[in-house]
Amino acid sequence: MALDAAAVPLFRRLGAQARISLVLSAATAVFAVGYIRATAALPMPQLVDPVGPRAFPYLLGAGLLVCAVGLLAEGLVLFREEPAVTGAGFDMADPRYRIAAAVMGWTLAYYAGFGPLGYILSTTLFLAGLIYVFDGRRLWTTLTVSPGFAVASYFLFNNLLDVFLPAGSLFGWR
Amino acid sequence: MDAADLFLHGLAVAMQPSNLGYIVIGCLLGTVVGILPGLGPSAGMALLIPIVFGMDPASALMMIAAIYYGAMYGGSATSILLNTPGEASSVMTTLDGYQMARNGRAGAALAVSAIGSFIAGTVGIVLLTVLSRPLAQFALQFGPPEYFTLMVFSMLSAASLGGRTVARGLLSMLLGLVIATVGIDLQSGMPRFTGGFPQLLDGVDFILAAVGLFALSEVFVSLEDHFRNPAQLIGIKGRLWLTREEWRRSVGPIIRGTAIGFVKGVLPGGGATVSTMLSYSLERALSKDKAKFGTGMIEGVAGPEAANNSSAAGSMVPLLALGLPGSGATAVLLGAFVILGIQPGPLMINQHPEVFWGLVNSMYIGNVVLFVMNLPLIFVFVQLLRIPTGILFPLVIAIASIGVYAVNSSVFDLYIVFGFGLLGYAFRKLDIPTAPLVLALVLGGMMEQSFRQSMTISGGDLSIFVSSGLAILFLVLSGLALLAALVLPSLLKARGGRVFVEEAADV
Numbered sequence: 001m002a003l004d005a006a007a008v009p010l011f012r013r014l015g016a017q018a019r020i021s022l023v024l025s026a027a028t029a030v031f032a033v034g035y036i037r038a039t040a041a042l043p044m045p046q047l048v049d050p051v052g053p054r055a056f057p058y059l060l061g062a063g064l065l066v067c068a069v070g071l072l073a074e075g076l077v078l079f080r081e082e083p084a085v086t087g088a089g090f091d092m093a094d095p096r097y098r099i100a101a102a103v104m105g106w107t108l109a110y111y112a113g114f115g116p117l118g119y120i121l122s123t124t125l126f127l128a129g130l131i132y133v134f135d136g137r138r139l140w141t142t143l144t145v146s147p148g149f150a151v152a153s154y155f156l157f158n159n160l161l162d163v164f165l166p167a168g169s170l171f172g173w174r
Numbered sequence: 175m176d177a178a179d180l181f182l183h184g185l186a187v188a189m190q191p192s193n194l195g196y197i198v199i200g201c202l203l204g205t206v207v208g209i210l211p212g213l214g215p216s217a218g219m220a221l222l223i224p225i226v227f228g229m230d231p232a233s234a235l236m237m238i239a240a241i242y243y244g245a246m247y248g249g250s251a252t253s254i255l256l257n258t259p260g261e262a263s264s265v266m267t268t269l270d271g272y273q274m275a276r277n278g279r280a281g282a283a284l285a286v287s288a289i290g291s292f293i294a295g296t297v298g299i300v301l302l303t304v305l306s307r308p309l310a311q312f313a314l315q316f317g318p319p320e321y322f323t324l325m326v327f328s329m330l331s332a333a334s335l336g337g338r339t340v341a342r343g344l345l346s347m348l349l350g351l352v353i354a355t356v357g358i359d360l361q362s363g364m365p366r367f368t369g370g371f372p373q374l375l376d377g378v379d380f381i382l383a384a385v386g387l388f389a390l391s392e393v394f395v396s397l398e399d400h401f402r403n404p405a406q407l408i409g410i411k412g413r414l415w416l417t418r419e420e421w422r423r424s425v426g427p428i429i430r431g432t433a434i435g436f437v438k439g440v441l442p443g444g445g446a447t448v449s450t451m452l453s454y455s456l457e458r459a460l461s462k463d464k465a466k467f468g469t470g471m472i473e474g475v476a477g478p479e480a481a482n483n484s485s486a487a488g489s490m491v492p493l494l495a496l497g498l499p500g501s502g503a504t505a506v507l508l509g510a511f512v513i514l515g516i517q518p519g520p521l522m523i524n525q526h527p528e529v530f531w532g533l534v535n536s537m538y539i540g541n542v543v544l545f546v547m548n549l550p551l552i553f554v555f556v557q558l559l560r561i562p563t564g565i566l567f568p569l570v571i572a573i574a575s576i577g578v579y580a581v582n583s584s585v586f587d588l589y590i591v592f593g594f595g596l597l598g599y600a601f602r603k604l605d606i607p608t609a610p611l612v613l614a615l616v617l618g619g620m621m622e623q624s625f626r627q628s629m630t631i632s633g634g635d636l637s638i639f640v641s642s643g644l645a646i647l648f649l650v651l652s653g654l655a656l657l658a659a660l661v662l663p664s665l666l667k668a669r670g671g672r673v674f675v676e677e678a679a680d681v
Contacts, residue, residue: 018580021341028345035352038367045362049626050634053359053366056622061354063348070341100398104596107390107571111588114575123575127568128500134400134564145565153576161225163580 021075027066032064106130118168123150176190177307184531185498193233197536200237201543204244208565209558211252212396214261215245215503220384221573223510224580231514232529236536238510242503243537245296246446246486247544250479251552254280255408256559263446263482266454270467270474277470281412286424286472287547288577294432294480297543298487301436303534309495313520319638323648325621328498330652331442333610334659342606345463350611354618361626373586380509380616381581386594387608389574393567394599400563407559408565414549424476427457431480439488442500446485450478494518494530502609505616
């Protein structure tokens with residue numbers, strides 16, 4: 001059943017770029033207000049230059065509000081001829097986003113383990129996970145490259161470049 | 175000492191055996207970074223800056239600069255053989271370079287790229303040598319209001335000309351400036367926007383932003399597409415040189431590309447990418463065979479590659495003479511200067527002549543080294559393209575993590591870089607350019623300093639920013655840059671060039 005164009009909400013009639021602009025506009029406006037409020041809460045010292053530590057952030061807050069208006073105009077005017085989004089747009093079911101989310105999660109776990117597990121163990125585990133998945137599940141490559149790189153880079157940085165990487169606080173090593 | 179003596183002194187500094195070694199290592203690393211898909215000059219420099227900690231500043235800067243222009247050289251091989259631009263400035267090279275490779279002329283495409291890059295790079299460095307000193311002398315007249323308005327011009331140009339739309343570029347720039355306000359306020363000593371984290375009292379280090387936005391986000395995007403459309407590497411066929419006819423067709427584009435690239439490099443905004451687009455569009459407009467562009471025309475490789483490298487030399491002029499980067503890559507380079515205790519700008523040429531002249535002379539040497547690496551040795555470097563990306567990208571994250579940890583020996587920094595990685599990923603999905611954010615983060619502190627110094631001088635009167643001819647000029651130029659960014663897309667669309675802008679913005 002065909003819908004009357006006027007009955008469809010404006011947002012649904014817009015193309016992908018226009019939608020992005022409108023969402024960005026709203027997010028920027030909210031962020032700008034929050035930033036201006038945080039600026040207003042900054043203490044003002046007695047002896048300071050004529051404008052103080054708040055002036056420049058206020059300017060930036062105002063700039064962000066102007067930018068939000070610009071993004072709104074961009075969404076409604078610049079991209080008005082763009083064809084409307086026919087599918088669901090940003091779809092978390094798309095396998096690509098799930099891959100990216102998994103890699104991000106694995107990276108965050110790597111950083112969480114960096115101090116407690118130490119550089120060698122955390123890096124070996126991190127590399128092994130990614131290389132096994134993204135290099136065709138070749139176990140031999142995974143088992144040689146991951147610890148090989150971790151150990152070699154640890155000794156290169158610790159012994160030659162004087163960059164001391166964590167040894168692992170969980171095991172009592174510093 | 176007069177200019178000739180200083181130049182010769184700089185040559186002696188650059189020719190020291192240790193410095194020659196650093197230049198060669200920098201060129202080697204830069205070429206590797208340029209050739210490896212997904213790593214551009216900005217990410218490459220940000221990743222490798224930690225290895226120069228503790229080095230003599232002149233040697234360290236020679237090496238970092240060599241990584242920069244080495245990456246600009248190396249990017250063409252990936253474009254020509256893999257149809258995958260290593261960085262945005264190599265997008266135009268893919269259009270005809272890859273087609274040349276498919277037509278069995280990969281050798282000629284690589285040769286014209288190396289020759290064009292060498293000629294353009296050399297001419298660009300000569301112009302850099304000639305122009306930097308007078309410009310720096312002129313800039314000595316600048317006071318805080320002039321510097322503030324100049325930074326406004328530089329940042330607005332980079333933000334408005336570098337992305338898909340003006341508003342999104344400005345958003346990126348403003349977020350960079352907002353992040354730059356985090357930390358201790360230098361004039362009052364008050365902490366600002368630290369959220370109670372003592373690690374943020376010193377502010378957010380630009381390396382964290384550069385690594386997260388340029389390297390980490392690139393890995394996230396590349397890995398999510400890993401299982402789709404694997405790129406096909408074309409082997410180098412044919413002699414690695416040009417026929418007489420190809421020479422004849424390449425000379426004009428190289429000369430024009432050199433001129434366009436240098437001028438665009440000196441001006442802020444868009445950097446090398448815009449210069450390659452302009453060069454390609456010009457060559458197509460001048461050609462009698464316009465319809466053949468995109469099918470393997472050597473002019474479409476020669477012009478953009480010359481523009482790309484001459485732009486790299488041109489972008490060093492405002493960086494060295496004014497201390498003002500005009501692109502993401504030169505912002506990272508400025509950050510390297512600051513980390514090493516050198517503030518580029520008008521005073522550097524007098525206070526650190528060995529650094530300035532040594533660096534300029536090292537670029538002549540580096541250009542020759544890169545020419546050798548990119549012609550006879552290209553067969554060796556091309557083997558890098560055979561490294562499986564399933565191994566390469568995880569290693570990039572591990573290397574990035576070491577580099578980030580090395581800055582302050584802090585795990586907290588790893589979380590910040592992860593945050594910037596997420597932000598960079600979101601920016602790419604939302605078509606927001608990342609370079610203005612890094613540029614603004616690097617310049618933000620100096621910009622606020624100039625603003626408040628101006629306010630102190632004027633007693634809080636904003637009219638100080640229109641009190642001198644130069645300040646007014648920079649403000650007018652800022653307005654023109656914004657206007658150009660609003661009008662240019664319509665003009666390009668009318669001439670059918672919009673697609674190039676969008677393709678480049680997508681990379």
